[in-house]
Amino acid sequence: MLIVLYIETLPRVTLVLVVLLFTASSLASTDFHQCLQSFKNGTYGFEGGRDNRGKEVNVSDATAISYEMCVIACGPGQEAFNWPAFSQEFGSWLLPWLALISQLPFGANEKLDNLISVLLAVGSPTLAAYSAMLTVLNSRWVAGLFHKLKYPNVQSAVRILSSLQQGPVRIDRSDPSLLPSLVVLPQNDQWWKGMRKRLEYTHTWTVSAATSIAWVFIAYIFTVIDSFTGSIEQLLEVNGQGVGSVWLWLLPVVISWLQISPKCDSKRLEEAFEETNMTAYVATSESTQPVLASSRDGHRAIYLEHGDGPLNTNEICTAPIFNYSRVFSWAVMTEEVVDCFRQASKRARNFRPVGEGQWVQDDHYDRISKANRTGTAIQAQEYCQYYPTIQRKYRWGSGVWSRIFVASSMALFLQWGTTGAALVIVMATPTKGLGCRSAAYLTYASISTLIWGLLLISTVLAHYSGAGETMMFTNRKSHDLRIAANLSIAFRRFGTVLASFNTLAILLTNLFQFSGFFDRCYCDSSVMGLGAKFAYNVIDFTEDDVSAMRQAWIWGVILAVGSATAFVAVLNLLINPSQPEED
Structure with missing residues (x-):
């Protein structure tokens, strides 16, 4: 994206600087070759002659001149401006x-x-190079965390979390069932697919x-x-x-x-969250039938922070150079999501469903049946072992x-x-x-x-x-x-x-x-x-x-x-x- 303000301002500033330099330097009349020739003729005495290594030589043989004599012979000013x-x-x-x-x-x-x-x-x-390299290392780290996990939407989770380095992403911990519901409920497959699709736009070669x-x-x-x-x-x-x-x-x-092709368009990022979060489901405590989170309140498992406090000014700016300011908050958020997937994957490998029923084998052996991914809010939370009120393992993010x-x-x-x-x-x-x-x-x-x-x-x-x-x-x-x-x-x-x-x-x-x-x-x-x-x-x-x-x-x-x-x-x-x- 072209920075209009910068592109409009830079030529004007440059023009002003050039005019000032031209005006100032046009008044200069120093000619070092002429000064040296006058110096070698003895006009300013017979001291100060130097060779190109700084050794004293006879004035008539000099190819250089001492600083003190240079100021005397040529003056302190610059050479004339050469357009x-x-x-x-x-x-x-x-x-x-x-x-x-x-x-x-x-x-x-x-x-x-x-x-x-x-x-x-x-x-x-x-800082610019640091943010770019850090973004790549973070993407590689999150892919490594998911590498051996077997659970629906893990590939989408890698791509989404990697793309969300460009935004001030947070996890809503007010309801401990929100994040587990997002991970295990089959109704939320659409959330992962929709978010991934909306974040697949690129800023790449043109x-x-x-x-x-x-x-x-x-x-x-x-x-x-x-x-x-x-x-x-x-x-x-x-x-x-x-x-x-x-x-x-x-x-x-x-x-x-x-x-890297960062997903840094703030408007598209906000639209992706607004539209996709409308499709998010959350488990309830009354039954195994989930409901749309939007039908209950405004809380969502993952959301963008819009705080305007001075502490997070750079963090909420989506320009990729500010990725440096999101490294810790993003890593901690990613760690929580990965832990939920890790616990769910572990229990799925042991053929344990979310609810209290028996494990249902899907027609495709490697696929986890949707029947194994339904349960109440408490069951989803325990399935993912997600307890946000307990002090978490990583304060800064592992390996950060x-x-x-x-x-x-x-x-x-x-x-x-x-x-x-x-x-x-x-x-x-x-x-x-x-x-x-x-x-x-x-x-x-x-x-x-x-x-x-x-x-x-x-x-x-x-x-x-x-x-x-x-x-x-x-x-x-x-x-x-x-x-x-x-x-x-x-x-x-x-x-x-x-x-x-x-x-x-x-x-x-x-x-x-x-x-x-x-x-x-x-x-x-x-x-x-x-x-x-x-x-x-x-x-x-x-x-x-x-x-x-x-x-x-x-x-x-x-x-x-x-x-x-x-x-x-x-x-x-x-x-x-x-x-x-x-x-």
Whole structure:
């Protein structure tokens, strides 16, 4: 789904930034080659001459200049704005990535929620990759739980529960017979089939998505080849190798979501529950004949949470990047459903019916007769051994921490693999060392990682504080729960603000690089890494510099492409696990 607000706003913001940069940089008149020539003629004395390794040399033989002398001879400003270089680099290296953002899956009702999901994805690629990998691991986990169970609707349950990662799903525990009735009653077969059918819509490959991905990939390959085959003069111009690498995370994330095909359309998700829950039956205490749940009250076994409290703001948003916030509540809910199926499957293997009668053998040996699946509310509850008032076995969901660890490792690998490649490329370009460009990339990846950490902690605290209502943490004091809730809200809001800042920062960094804003004495001398006393600015490249630089660029491209490829490869190994056989 295209984010209208974002697509309408981005060109305007970009245009304003370009105009401001053009206005500011058009006033600049620094020409480093002219400065160096004047310096070599002795205009500014005979101190400050350097070679390309920073060693002091005679001024007449200098190919570099010390930072202090660079400021004196050339001034603190940037080189003049070069529109042809800017337009070429912007169109080749950045614009395709900005266009690819529209292929990320969204689906929230509010444009603001969709915009926030964009800011979170661009501001924290770590979080975007983490949510994608976690979704696949969760789907594989739930398929494994059902793998050996033999009971009607187990295959539908796997698909439904996997799809419901995109929504704030809850189990109604006010009536302990609701969930067992949904699992065992033959009248509810229609509920499972109907819900599965309504959730089988896909957000997957389209001509637009394939075209956008192909455009980005081909543009990246062409510009990489062009940067390796260009002349020394071209290498001296603003280069987008680092920009291409720092944005390369977007390609595997988009591909991953297209393969996962999340059910994230909030309206369709709500309609699926509204329509399907009207067909749900519930066992009664008076007889073995069930009744429609809608004829009794508004309670349903499984429903969507519509709370508007600040604690679960991200959880109720269906955009897939927010799957990180639903991992614990979804896992606990899934565990309860699986336990009901597990107990029912166990008793069916021992030929025990729900009611008090004898086991009825179906005409098909492997099929469980509907006569064995009818009973009263108490009988259905005891058949599934479902007692929600008793403290449950899993407070967080079984194996959830191992899945979080794997997803976090892969997300950090992708983030620092692509950003690390950009750092290798930029820091290996003379003057070598930490400069404005590399510091900006390092800050971007660091804040991205911090945002992921803050939101992960926020999710843990939100589940801890909100779980008191479901009697999983009844041994905790209400004061502790309030503190945890307030910290969760604070961490979430701070992480969102940081993501907005980081998104703007990376866009400004790219524009600064293309406009030549970083082409000034301070940035080109790598003062951040070398210190003002030892910093120097390489102005004339030698063949040895070009050879070493191109070799570093090759390793940078290998690291970036390898990280992205490895992420997609691991995801493809985990996606689409084997499904249980339908009874």
